[in-house]
Amino acid sequence: MNFISGYSRIHQGRLITPKETTVFAAADFHDFLEKAYDQLALAYPKFYKMDPLSRLGVLASEILLRETPVSNYLPDEVAVVLSNAEASLDTDLRYQATIATAPSPSLFVYTLANVSMGEICIRHGLKGENAFFVSPSFDPQWMSRYVDLIMMQDQVKACVAGWLNVLSDRYDVFLYLVEKQKRGLSEIHSAETLARLYQ
Amino acid sequence: MADLKVQIIEALNLKHLKPEDIGDDQPLFVEGLGLDSIDALELIVLLQQKHNTKIANAQDGPTIFKSVRTMAQYIQDHKSS
Numbered sequence: 001m002n003f004i005s006g007y008s009r010i011h012q013g014r015l016i017t018p019k020e021t022t023v024f025a026a027a028d029f030h031d032f033l034e035k036a037y038d039q040l041a042l043a044y045p046k047f048y049k050m051d052p053l054s055r056l057g058v059l060a061s062e063i064l065l066r067e068t069p070v071s072n073y074l075p076d077e078v079a080v081v082l083s084n085a086e087a088s089l090d091t092d093l094r095y096q097a098t099i100a101t102a103p104s105p106s107l108f109v110y111t112l113a114n115v116s117m118g119e120i121c122i123r124h125g126l127k128g129e130n131a132f133f134v135s136p137s138f139d140p141q142w143m144s145r146y147v148d149l150i151m152m153q154d155q156v157k158a159c160v161a162g163w164l165n166v167l168s169d170r171y172d173v174f175l176y177l178v179e180k181q182k183r184g185l186s187e188i189h190s191a192e193t194l195a196r197l198y199q
Numbered sequence: 200m201a202d203l204k205v206q207i208i209e210a211l212n213l214k215h216l217k218p219e220d221i222g223d224d225q226p227l228f229v230e231g232l233g234l235d236s237i238d239a240l241e242l243i244v245l246l247q248q249k250h251n252t253k254i255a256n257a258q259d260g261p262t263i264f265k266s267v268r269t270m271a272q273y274i275q276d277h278k279s280s
Contacts, residue, residue: 034214048214102248105240106212 002151005184006068007162007176007197008060015039017063018185029169033059044123051091051110052166054119057082060175061120061160068177068184070158075127077157079150080117082175083133083143084165087113116164128156138163138174140194147178148189163198174198200271207267210245211238223268231266239264250274 009016013032014023022039026032033055037047040062047058070078088111095107109115114132121127129150135142147161162175176197178189187193204218211234225231228239242264246252252274254263263273 045213045215048212102244105237105244109237 002148002178002180002189003182003185004187004189004193004197005158005177005179005182006064007174007185008063008067009198010036010056010060010171010173015059015063017067019067029171046119049106050119051088051094051107051116052171053084053088053090053113053164054110054116056166056171056173057116057120057164057175058123060162060164060173061124064160064175064177065124070124070126070160070177073157075125077128077155078124078126079128079156079159080121080126080130081133081143081147081150081159081161082114082117082131082164083135083138084113084163085134085136086165086167087134088115090167120160126160128159129153138172138198140191140198144189144191144194151178151180200267203267203271203274206245206249207242210241221267224266227264227266227270228261242270246270246274250278252277 006018013026014021015036024032024035024039026035029052033052036059037055040059042062044058047055050058091107091110095104095111098104098107113134114130117130117132121130143161147159150156150159157180159178160175161178163172164175165172174197176194187197200223201218204221207213207221208216208218213232221232228234239260243254246254254260263269
């Protein structure tokens, strides 16, 4: 049995954790991202160069791993499993728009969904097994089964998992940390728990 | 050079910087602004799009992109009519 130690949710202008909900009065999605960055006092200039998917991933992982740090594990003991519906389409479309004039190298490098996972891993020094899946919607049943399978490996002690989706100004993020022993939230890692926390 | 600094900040999304934060002779890569290889490609696009200037020899890149001053000098010397 595995346990959910904590989670972070970014949805409808809100940053949500088990402890608190922060609401931002932002003019638009990009303003929201920058206000959230300022609120977290990230001091990570690379954030500005990232595409929205990576920015959301870095914000959500920052919130999650500040409350439930994984620094007690070796880098290759922490896995990452993410999923979303739109892959990197948000950035793909913007890159496509630059092709007619001058294709943007800095947009091109974000035209893969799993790059957002790489940005999370770089930010937090995670080097464990990772995978990014695309599905029509967040599937608690599938996600709980897959993460439990990953956690069966001896070398995997923890897993950052969840849903990271954005297209235009529609965004929906739910990241959570799974560990083999109880800590923090200490909820049983199951489809039912994930469905309840994601609501 | 002030305009070029504004263009660099915009092209590379260096929103944490103001033009006056970038020294005329400050190294752009590694120990200076800390730009990377993708930034170098964006600077090449910037030269082409904003200044109608191409780099004929890729080996000249490190010299051209050493600082804002060397970029400005290259633009001045090679701008197409």
